[in-house]
Amino acid sequence: MTERPRNDGGDADLTLRVALFDYGAGNLHSLAKALDAAGASVTVTSDWSEALAADALVLPGVGAFGQAAAALPDDRGPIRTALEEGLPCLGICLGMQLFFDRSDESDGHGIGLVAGEVLHVEADVVPHMGWNDVETEDDPLFDGIDGLVAYYANSYVCAPDDDGPIIARSTYGAGTFAAGVRRTNAWGVQFHPEKSSHQGRRIIGNFVREATRIATSARPGTRR
Amino acid sequence: MLRPRVIVCLDVKDGRVVKGTQFKDLRDVGDPVALARRYEAEGADEIVYLDVSASKEDRGTLLDVVRRTAETLFIPLTVGGGVRSSDDIGPLLRAGADKISVNSAAVSNPELLSVGAERFGSQCIVASIDAAHEGDVFRCYTHGGSRATELDAVAWAEECVERGAGEILLTSIDRDGARTGYRLDLTRAVADAVTVPVIASGGAGEAAHLRDAFLEGHASAALVAGILHDGLTTVGALKHDLSAWGIDVRPSSGNGSAMGTDLAGGGAL
Numbered sequence: 180m181t182e183r184p185r186n187d188g189g190d191a192d193l194t195l196r197v198a199l200f201d202y203g204a205g206n207l208h209s210l211a212k213a214l215d216a217a218g219a220s221v222t223v224t225s226d227w228s229e230a231l232a233a234d235a236l237v238l239p240g241v242g243a244f245g246q247a248a249a250a251l252p253d254d255r256g257p258i259r260t261a262l263e264e265g266l267p268c269l270g271i272c273l274g275m276q277l278f279f280d281r282s283d284e285s286d287g288h289g290i291g292l293v294a295g296e297v298l299h300v301e302a303d304v305v306p307h308m309g310w311n312d313v314e315t316e317d318d319p320l321f322d323g324i325d326g327l328v329a330y331y332a333n334s335y336v337c338a339p340d341d342d343g344p345i346i347a348r349s350t351y352g353a354g355t356f357a358a359g360v361r362r363t364n365a366w367g368v369q370f371h372p373e374k375s376s377h378q379g380r381r382i383i384g385n386f387v388r389e390a391t392r393i394a395t396s397a398r399p400g401t402r403r
Numbered sequence: 404m405l406r407p408r409v410i411v412c413l414d415v416k417d418g419r420v421v422k423g424t425q426f427k428d429l430r431d432v433g434d435p436v437a438l439a440r441r442y443e444a445e446g447a448d449e450i451v452y453l454d455v456s457a458s459k460e461d462r463g464t465l466l467d468v469v470r471r472t473a474e475t476l477f478i479p480l481t482v483g484g485g486v487r488s489s490d491d492i493g494p495l496l497r498a499g500a501d502k503i504s505v506n507s508a509a510v511s512n513p514e515l516l517s518v519g520a521e522r523f524g525s526q527c528i529v530a531s532i533d534a535a536h537e538g539d540v541f542r543c544y545t546h547g548g549s550r551a552t553e554l555d556a557v558a559w560a561e562e563c564v565e566r567g568a569g570e571i572l573l574t575s576i577d578r579d580g581a582r583t584g585y586r587l588d589l590t591r592a593v594a595d596a597v598t599v600p601v602i603a604s605g606g607a608g609e610a611a612h613l614r615d616a617f618l619e620g621h622a623s624a625a626l627v628a629g630i631l632h633d634g635l636t637t638v639g640a641l642k643h644d645l646s647a648w649g650i651d652v653r654p655s656s657g658n659g660s661a662m663g664t665d666l667a668g669g670g671a672l
Binding site: 375 | 404405406407443470473474476477479497498499500502523524525527569570598599600623624653654
C-alpha cells in the first residue's frame with residue numbers, strides 16, 4: 180500500500196507495517212481503514228510467515244473459534260514465541276480469544292499465549308450485543324479515554340487463570356469478565372474498537388502509536 | 404452495563420437514500436454514506452440500510468455503497484433487503500456489513516438462518532420480522548408487508564433463534580410510519596419469548612416512544628427513521644430526553660464529529 184503521513188509527532192520516520200490477518204470471513208474494511216487513518220500501512224494476509232514478519236500483527240474479530248483456529252499453522256510455536264518476545268499485536272474479540280488455548284465454542288486450539296479458557300456468556304440474553312461500559316486500568320492502550328463505552332457482539336468471553344493479564348473489565352449478565360488482556364506487547368480486547376466510534380478509533384490510534392514506538396526501538400534489530 | 408441502543412434506519416434504492424410511504428412515492432433524500440456518518444456523529448449506536456431496490460441488478464450498486472460506508476463509518480452497519488440465499492450474505496459481509504438481516508427469504512427457506520449462522524456466526528444474522536395484529540395474534544407478513552403468511556410472530560421468532568439468528572428486528576406493520584409509538588404488546592411478547600436482543604421498529608414519533616419500547620416493550624434497541632430524516636428531531640435530542648428519564652443510553656459525544664472530519668481526506672466521499 181502507499182506511504183502514509185505519520186500519525187503523530189514521534190521521533191522517527193517509521194511507517195508501521197501492520198499485518199491484518201484474514202481467517203477468510205467477514206468485514207475487515209472498517210478495521211483496515213481505522214489502522215490506515217492512524218498512520219499504519221496495512222496488509223491483509225492469510226500467510227503466517229508474512230504476518231509475523233510485519234512490525235505489528237492484528238487479529239480481527241470475525242468468524243468462529245474453530246474456523247480461526249484451523250487457520251493457525253499446526254505448530255503454534257513460532258507465533259507464541261514472536262508474541263512472547265514482544266511482537267506488537269492487537270487481538271479483537273475472536274482475535275483476543277485466540278490468545279487462549281481452548282474455547283467452549285468449538286474444538287481446536289488457540290495460540291496459548293495467555294493461560295485460561297474461553298467460556299460461553301452466562302446471561303438471559305445472548306449474544307452480548309451492544310454498547311457496554313468498560314472499566315479500564317492504566318495502560319497506554321487507553322490513553323486519553325475517559326468513561327469507555329464500547330461495542331460488543333459476542334457469545335463467548337475469555338477467562339484468564341489469574342488476574343495478572345487483565346487490563347479492562349466489563350459486567351454483563353452473571354458477572355464481570357475480561358474486557359481486555361495484555362501480555363508483553365500483545366493486547367486483546369473483547370469489544371470491537373473499530374465499531375466503537377471515536378473512543379474505539381482512539382484505542383486503535385494508541386495501539387499504532389505504541390507499536391510504532393516499539394518497532395522503532397527494535398529497528399535495526401534481530402527480529403526483522 | 405449494557406446500554407439500550409438507538410438505531411437509525413435508511414432506505415436505500417439505486418445507491419441513494421429514499422423516503423416514501425409504504426414503499427411508494429419514493430423521494431431522494433441524500434447520499435447514504437454522508438447520512439450514515441452524520442448520524443454516527445450525532446450519536447447513533449448503529450445504522451441499518453434497508454435495500455428497497457426492485458431488481459437484482461442493483462445489488463452491485465448496494466455492495467459499492469456498503470463498501471464506501473464501511474470505510475468511513477465506525478459503528479455497526481446492518482444491511483437488509485433482497486437477501487435471497489446464503490450466497491448473498493458473504494459478499495455483503497466482505498463488502499463491510501457487520502450484520503445481515505433476512506426477512507422473506509427466511510420464511511420461504513428457514514434453512515437460510517441455520518446456514519448463515521453456521522457459516523458466519525449468529526452475531527451477524529438478524530431475523531427481520533414484519534407482523535400485524537389480527538384477532539388474538541400477530542401474523543407475519545413478507546415482501547414488504549404485502550403477503551400474509553401462516554406464521555405467528557412469537558412462534559416464528561422462537562424458531563428463528565433456534566435456527567441461529569442472533570438478533571430480531573421486529574416491525575409492527577400496524578404502526579409503521581404512524582408515529583404513534585411502537586406496538587408494545589408485540590415487542591414485549593417477542594422479547595420475553597426469545598433469548599436474543601430484540602429491536603423494536605415501526606411507530607417512533609418521539610423520545611417517549613423509545614423509552615416505552617425499552618421499559619415496557621423489553622426491547623434492547625429501538626429503530627428510528629422518518630422523524631430523523633424529516634428533521635423533526637435528532638439522535639442527540641432523543642438521547643438527551645432518554646437520559647433525563649434515567650434510561651442509560653450511550654452518551655452522544657461532541658468529539659465524534661471532530662474525529663470524523665480528520666478522516667474525510669481518506670474517505671471515498
